[in-house]
Amino acid sequence: MSSQPLNILSVDVEDWYQAVSLLAGLPASERLHVAFRRGLHRLLDLLDCQGVKGTFFVLGMTAERDVSLVGDLASAGHEIATHGYGHRHLWQIPMEEFREDLRRGLGILRERTDSPILGHRAPQFSVPRDRTLEFFRVLVEEGLTYDSSVYPFGGRRYGLADRPREIHRVETPAGPILEVPLSVRTVLGRPLPVSGGGVWRLLPAFLIADCIRRLNRKDLPMVTYVHNYEFDPEPLRCEEGGIPRGIRSRRINFLQNLRRGSAYGKLRAMLEQFRFVPIREYLTAKGLL
Numbered sequence: 001m002s003s004q005p006l007n008i009l010s011v012d013v014e015d016w017y018q019a020v021s022l023l024a025g026l027p028a029s030e031r032l033h034v035a036f037r038r039g040l041h042r043l044l045d046l047l048d049c050q051g052v053k054g055t056f057f058v059l060g061m062t063a064e065r066d067v068s069l070v071g072d073l074a075s076a077g078h079e080i081a082t083h084g085y086g087h088r089h090l091w092q093i094p095m096e097e098f099r100e101d102l103r104r105g106l107g108i109l110r111e112r113t114d115s116p117i118l119g120h121r122a123p124q125f126s127v128p129r130d131r132t133l134e135f136f137r138v139l140v141e142e143g144l145t146y147d148s149s150v151y152p153f154g155g156r157r158y159g160l161a162d163r164p165r166e167i168h169r170v171e172t173p174a175g176p177i178l179e180v181p182l183s184v185r186t187v188l189g190r191p192l193p194v195s196g197g198g199v200w201r202l203l204p205a206f207l208i209a210d211c212i213r214r215l216n217r218k219d220l221p222m223v224t225y226v227h228n229y230e231f232d233p234e235p236l237r238c239e240e241g242g243i244p245r246g247i248r249s250r251r252i253n254f255l256q257n258l259r260r261g262s263a264y265g266k267l268r269a270m271l272e273q274f275r276f277v278p279i280r281e282y283l284t285a286k287g288l289l
């Protein structure tokens, strides 16, 4: 087991319905939706059964409303990292607003755990293509050691196809920071995202396993990401978050629920076949921290 290549498990912890309310132009609700805890507990039970720890990128807005969340995750042995505060896409806001949002999110996490917060993931991997260096500089200035937001493929909304695929150091005027990019696989000469989300829901388990083996043969980790709400057995309904019933709500519900029931079994299959660790443990094992 110990000679197996290391892969990375990360979880973006948020209440899907909070994000939906913001999309609808409404304030995020004060109470977390029942789907938030149902999905999280099912995921945590799975990790506990498999004896696997992960890095949990916790959204500040969510941690604020569930005061025991960060402490519970940390005492279960998981790494706590930041997902910012308000799930604001960085391509839509000035860098100073990003800094404020990040500080607010970090402040809540630091109140709830004594472990240092080393890592950051941007909402929807929204690293601004025209301000990449400024983005990294803000992270360094706010005391972070690594980031895991770069998806090195040419996506329509997110993705930075020209960035390296391996873990690398980024030099900024404020100092260096490590980048832990999400994983891609080259198909017909083009990098395609294979780290999680809808791609994991759609790909059969044997193809995900094949992606992991190919990465590991190149001495690269699979950097997996999942969301807690993907493990809730009930369908997601964005109307409950305030999006009016219509074409948009049907589209969102369709995409979010497509093959969602397969997420649990696929993650379990990957945890059984491969070795996954938190980012901090991976970086330490590779002598990068």
Ligand SMILES: [Zn+2]
Pocket: 012, 014, 083, 087, 123, 124
């Ligand atoms: Zn998120």
